[in-house]
Amino acid sequence: xxxxxxxxxxxxxxxxxxxxxxxxxxxxxxxxxxxxxxxxxxxxxxxxxxxxxxxxxxxxxxxxxxxxxxxxxxxxxxxxxxxxxxxxxxxxxxxxxxxxxxxxxxxxxxxxxxxxxxxxxxxxxxxxxxxxxxxxxxxxxxxxxxxxxxxxxxxxxxxxxxxxxxxxxxxxxxxxxxxxxxxxxxxxxxxxxxxxxxxxxxxxxxxxxxxxxxxxxxxxxxxxxxxxxxxxxxxxxxxxxxxxxxxxxxxxxxxxxxxxxxxxxxxxxxxxxxxxxxxxxxxxxxxxxxxxxxxxxxxxxxxxxxxxxxxxxxxxxxxxxxxxxxxxxxxxxxxxxxxxxxxxxxxxxxxxxxxxxxxxxxxxxxxxxxxxxxxxxxxxxxxxxxxxxxxxxxxxxxxxxxxxxxxxxxxxxxxxxxxxxxx
Amino acid sequence: xxxxxxxxxxxxxxxxxxxxxxxxxxxxxxxxxxxxxxxxxxxxxxxxxxxxxxxxxxxxxxxxxxxxxxxxxxxxxxxxxxxxxxxxxxxxxxxxxxxxxxxxxxxxxxxxxxxxxxxxxxxxxxxxxxxxxxxxxxxxxxxxxxxxxxxxxxxxxxxxxxxxxxxxxxxxxxxxxxxxxxxxxxxxxxxxxxxxxxxxxxxxxxxxxxxxxxxxxxxxxxxxxxxxxxxxxxxxxxxxxxxxxxxxxxxxxxxxxxxxxxxxxxxxxxxxxxxxxxxxxxxxxxxxxxxxxxxx
Numbered sequence: 147x148x149x150x151x152x153x154x155x156x157x158x159x160x161x162x163x164x165x166x167x168x169x170x171x172x173x174x175x176x177x178x179x180x181x182x183x184x185x186x187x188x189x190x191x192x193x194x195x196x197x198x199x200x201x202x203x204x205x206x207x208x209x210x211x212x213x214x215x216x217x218x219x220x221x222x223x224x225x226x227x228x229x230x231x232x233x234x235x236x237x238x239x240x241x242x243x244x245x246x247x248x249x250x251x252x253x254x255x256x257x258x259x260x261x262x263x264x265x266x267x268x269x270x271x272x273x274x275x276x277x278x279x280x281x282x283x284x285x286x287x288x289x290x291x292x293x294x295x296x297x298x299x300x301x302x303x304x305x306x307x308x309x310x311x312x313x314x315x316x317x318x319x320x321x322x323x324x325x326x327x328x329x330x331x332x333x334x335x336x337x338x339x340x341x342x343x344x345x346x347x348x349x350x351x352x353x354x355x356x357x358x359x360x361x362x363x364x365x366x367x368x369x370x371x372x373x374x375x376x377x378x379x380x381x382x383x384x385x386x387x388x389x390x391x392x393x394x395x396x397x398x399x400x401x402x403x404x405x406x407x408x409x410x411x412x413x414x415x416x417x418x419x420x421x422x423x424x425x426x427x428x429x430x431x432x433x434x435x436x437x438x439x440x441x442x443x444x445x446x447x448x449x450x451x452x453x454x455x456x457x458x459x460x461x462x463x464x465x466x467x468x469x470x471x472x473x474x475x476x477x478x479x480x481x482x483x484x485x486x487x488x489x490x491x492x493x494x495x496x497x498x499x500x501x502x503x504x505x506x507x508x509x510x511x512x513x514x515x516x517x518x519x520x521x522x523x524x525x526x527x528x529x530x531x532x533x534x535x536x537x538x539x540x541x542x543x544x545x546x547x548x549x550x551x552x553x554x555x556x557x558x559x560x561x562x563x564x565x566x567x568x569x
Numbered sequence: 570x571x572x573x574x575x576x577x578x579x580x581x582x583x584x585x586x587x588x589x590x591x592x593x594x595x596x597x598x599x600x601x602x603x604x605x606x607x608x609x610x611x612x613x614x615x616x617x618x619x620x621x622x623x624x625x626x627x628x629x630x631x632x633x634x635x636x637x638x639x640x641x642x643x644x645x646x647x648x649x650x651x652x653x654x655x656x657x658x659x660x661x662x663x664x665x666x667x668x669x670x671x672x673x674x675x676x677x678x679x680x681x682x683x684x685x686x687x688x689x690x691x692x693x694x695x696x697x698x699x700x701x702x703x704x705x706x707x708x709x710x711x712x713x714x715x716x717x718x719x720x721x722x723x724x725x726x727x728x729x730x731x732x733x734x735x736x737x738x739x740x741x742x743x744x745x746x747x748x749x750x751x752x753x754x755x756x757x758x759x760x761x762x763x764x765x766x767x768x769x770x771x772x773x774x775x776x777x778x779x780x781x782x783x784x785x786x787x788x789x790x791x792x793x794x795x796x797x798x799x800x801x802x803x804x805x806x807x808x809x810x811x812x813x814x815x816x817x818x819x820x821x822x823x824x825x826x827x828x829x830x831x832x833x834x835x836x837x838x839x840x841x842x843x844x845x846x847x848x849x850x851x852x853x854x855x856x857x858x859x860x861x862x863x864x865x
Contacts (some may be wrong), residue, residue, distance in 0.1 A: 206618070237822040298599075320730075324742045324743065326741045326743040329744075438728075442816075444727050444728065457731075
C-alpha cells in the first residue's frame, strides 16, 4: 500500500520550466489514459496548474512509478529529454506525500499562501481522474481527506482571508467594505497602468460592468475600452465622468496630480456626497491627498495598500503555524487509518477463525439443553458473541495502536503465527 | 402549563448568545454560528411562549400593559437579530443588537408598569393598532441606531485605511446606508400611524369632550416631538439629495435614537395620563416576580 507524488512546483523550478511541463486539460486526459493502459492497477491523479505539475499515485499491491519513470513519462509526453526533466522533479512518499497533498489543497504550498483557486483545481484534477477511471479507494480517501483538511484550515484559521497582493487587498479589504454590489456601479479607469488591469479584473469578477476609460492618448483609451467592454471618453471630460463615478482606478504617469482639490471641489456638489472609492495607484499620485478628507471619499494610495498588505502578511504568518498543525494532525490520522486498513485481512481471519469453534460449541451446548426456549437460546448466543468480542478486543486494539506508527508487520506476523492464520 | 417558561429563560438564552458574540473578538470557531442560532432561536421560542401565555391566560390581549409593550419590543428586536444572523452569519450584529434586547427586557422587568392600560371595548382595535405601530416604529429606530453605529465604525476604519478586522466583521457601507434609510422611513410611517391611531383612540374614548387629546401630557408631547423629528429627517432626505446617503443619514438615525430614549424615559419616569395611568414621578419597584407567568 503506497502513496507517492512526483512533480515540480514554483518552489523548485522557474516558470519557463513549469510551462514546458504543464498539461492542458486535454493533455491531462490523454496522459491519464496512457497511465491506465500502462499500469491498470495504479491509481493516479495529475494536478497541473500554473504553479505546479504533480502526479499523485497510490497502489494497494502494484508498484507506483518511480521518479525516473515519471520523468520519462513527462519527457515523452512533452517531447523533452528525460534527464533534463528528472532533475526538475521531486518525489515524496507515504506520510510525506499525503502531508504534501493536504498542504497543497489547503493552499499552504501556493505561491500566494491562502489563495482560494487551488482547492477548485485539486477537485477538478480529481474529477478528471475519476472520469478517466484512474482513481481507486486510496486516491478517493486521500483526496476526500484533502478537501476536508482545506475546509478545516479555512474555518479554523483566517489564512484565506489575508490578501497580500495590492489589487486583491484593494478590492476585498476596501472596495467590498464600501459597496455591497458592483453590477450597478460605475468604474472609471484613468490612465493605463499594469496594476489597473489586474484590479479591474478583480472588480469584473465581483460583477463590475460599467467601465469608462479616460486616457490622454485617445487610441489607447479606445483599446482599453474595447478590452474591458467599456467606453472611452476624451481626457477633457474627466470632470464629467468623475462626477458620476463610484469607483476610480487611477494609474497615469503624470508628474503632478491630475485631480486637484480645486477640481474635485468643483464637481463635489453634483456628487451629492455619494461614496467615491478612489484607488490612486500612480507614483507620483494622481489625486491630491486632501481629497481623501472630503466627506464620502475613500482615497487609497499605493502606499496605503502596501501597508495593508504588510499587515495582512504579518497576520497570515502568525496563523500559518496553526494551519500547518492542522495539516500535520490530519495527515497523521489519515496515515493511521491507511495502516490500519492494511491489517484488515489479519483481523478478518482472526474473527473468522474464532467463529468456527464458537458455532461448534454453541451447537453442542444447545443440543444438550433442548428444554431451552428461544429467549434462552438467544441469551446464550449473545453471551458467546460477547465473549468472542472481549477476547478479540486486546489484539485488535494493539493492532490499531501500532498502526499509528506504520503498518505493524511484526505484530501481524506474530498474530499469524500465534493463531495459525494463513494468507 | 407554561409557568416554567419565564423571563429568566429567554434572558439567559440571549445572554449566552451575547457572550458567544463576544467570543468573536477572541477566537474563530466553526460551531459558533450554529450555537448562536440555537441559543437565540431557543430564547425567541421561550420569549414567544411567554408572551403567548400572558396574552392568553392573564390579560386577554397582547400589548395591554407597559411591561408587555417592552417585552414585545425586545421580542421583535431579537427576531430581527435572528434573521440577520441567519443570513449574515459572519457579521457581528449581536454585539450591537443583543445589548438593546437585554436592555428592553431589563426596562420591562425593573421599570415598566405591569398594570394593564385602561381600555374600553369599543376602542380595543384602535388601541392595538396604536400600540403595535408605535412598537414597530421604536424597533425601526433601534435597528436604525444599530446600523448608524456600525456605519460610523466602518466609515472610520475605511477613512483610516485599515484592513477589516477579521474577528469583528461589519456590513458594507452601502448595506448599512440602505438599512439606515429604510429604518428612518419605516419608523416615520409607523410613528405616523401610531400618532393618528392614538388621536382617534382618544376621540373615541372621550367622545363629546372638547379636551379629549391631552397634548400637554409629557408622553404625548415627547412622542409628538419624536414624530416631528422623524418627519423632519425624512423631509431633509427628500429635499436635500446629499442627505439621502452616508454620514448624514447615520447622524439622523442616531439623533432619532436620542429622541426615542427621551420619550421612553419620560413615559417611564414622569407623571402621565397616557394609557389611562396616573403615576407619581418615582418609579414603582416592579420585581421580576410580579411578572405573571414568570419564574424569575
